[in-house]
Amino acid sequence: MSILVVEELGKTYSGFQAVRNVSFALEAGEMLALIGPNGAGKSTCFNMIDGQLAPTTGRIAIFGKSTAGMTPGDIWRLGVGRTFQVAATFASMTVAENVQMALISHHAARWLTLRWAARRHVAEAEHLLDLVGMADQGQRSCGELAYGDLKRLELAIALANDPKLLLMDEPAAGMAPRERHAVMDLTARIARQRGIGVLFTEHDMDVVFGHADRVLVLNRGTLIAEGAPHAVRANAEVQAVYLGAGSLYRAHT
Ligand code: ADP
Ligand code: MG
Numbered sequence: 001m002s003i004l005v006v007e008e009l010g011k012t013y014s015g016f017q018a019v020r021n022v023s024f025a026l027e028a029g030e031m032l033a034l035i036g037p038n039g040a041g042k043s044t045c046f047n048m049i050d051g052q053l054a055p056t057t058g059r060i061a062i063f064g065k066s067t068a069g070m071t072p073g074d075i076w077r078l079g080v081g082r083t084f085q086v087a088a089t090f091a092s093m094t095v096a097e098n099v100q101m102a103l104i105s106h107h108a109a110r111w112l113t114l115r116w117a118a119r120r121h122v123a124e125a126e127h128l129l130d131l132v133g134m135a136d137q138g139q140r141s142c143g144e145l146a147y148g149d150l151k152r153l154e155l156a157i158a159l160a161n162d163p164k165l166l167l168m169d170e171p172a173a174g175m176a177p178r179e180r181h182a183v184m185d186l187t188a189r190i191a192r193q194r195g196i197g198v199l200f201t202e203h204d205m206d207v208v209f210g211h212a213d214r215v216l217v218l219n220r221g222t223l224i225a226e227g228a229p230h231a232v233r234a235n236a237e238v239q240a241v242y243l244g245a246g247s248l249y250r251a252h253t
Helices: 042-049 072-077 095-106 122-131 147-160 177-194 205-211 229-234 236-245
Strands: 004-013 016-026 031-035 057-062 080-083 165-169 197-201 214-219 222-227
Touching: 004 042, 016 042, 016 057, 016 214, 016 222, 031 042, 031 177, 031 205, 042 057, 042 165, 042 197, 072 080, 080 147, 095 122, 095 147, 122 147, 147 177, 165 177, 177 197, 177 205, 205 229, 214 229, 214 236, 222 229, 222 236, 229 236
Parallel strands: 031 197, 031 214, 080 165, 165 197
Antiparallel strands: 004 016, 004 057, 214 222
């Protein structure tokens, strides 16, 4: 069974149709890229899938359950992780405390005070930080982290919810090309290890084509191509769409 099924999804913003009749499915352990020029409707799709926006038309099912009427919190509790274009962490806390907070939320012990939080889930937080290559940075304050490390921390925080579906809207935005590849390598490795299905979008086409198992192309709200990276890259309509925005073979941000 597909972990995410999107059927005839549409979103209209006060008369403007941003997403139109989008259908696709995502399997466990799969890295699926949703790409398209600025304004194509990618973020709108992410926001409907994670519950921040109600679809105007169509259906979304996650792990076989319709998400109609669910809040982002309901969907997160199904086992859905989300990272954001702008990293969301608590700057005043240490790296390890941020992950512990996420673990506490996951274990639904929200009544605990922060003082207790510091002692809860220490080993589990260390394990997650080790997974993203930040084992030695747990005691640093988040406010002093380099941008790439913040993004890796954000991934650890998303993993604290033990997600089986991970939604990443431009996870590597603002990073240098080498860092982009490193973050996506890490994501792909963890996703395969844990059987997590990942839906991601990314501006850097080398990163997309290097890490996606399958690629969906959105243009003006409509899916215009779907398939293996090499086939999508060779697709004439896709190339035409990207001609104005920049070559498919070079980064454009
Ligand atoms: P992408 O993430 O692919 O760049 P978006 O989903 O952010 O695209 O936007 C798709 C289209 O919908 C754009 O034309 C954008 O201007 C429009 N749009 C996005 N959010 C809103 C909103 N809240 N109200 C009105 N129009 C919006
Ligand atoms: Mg966007």
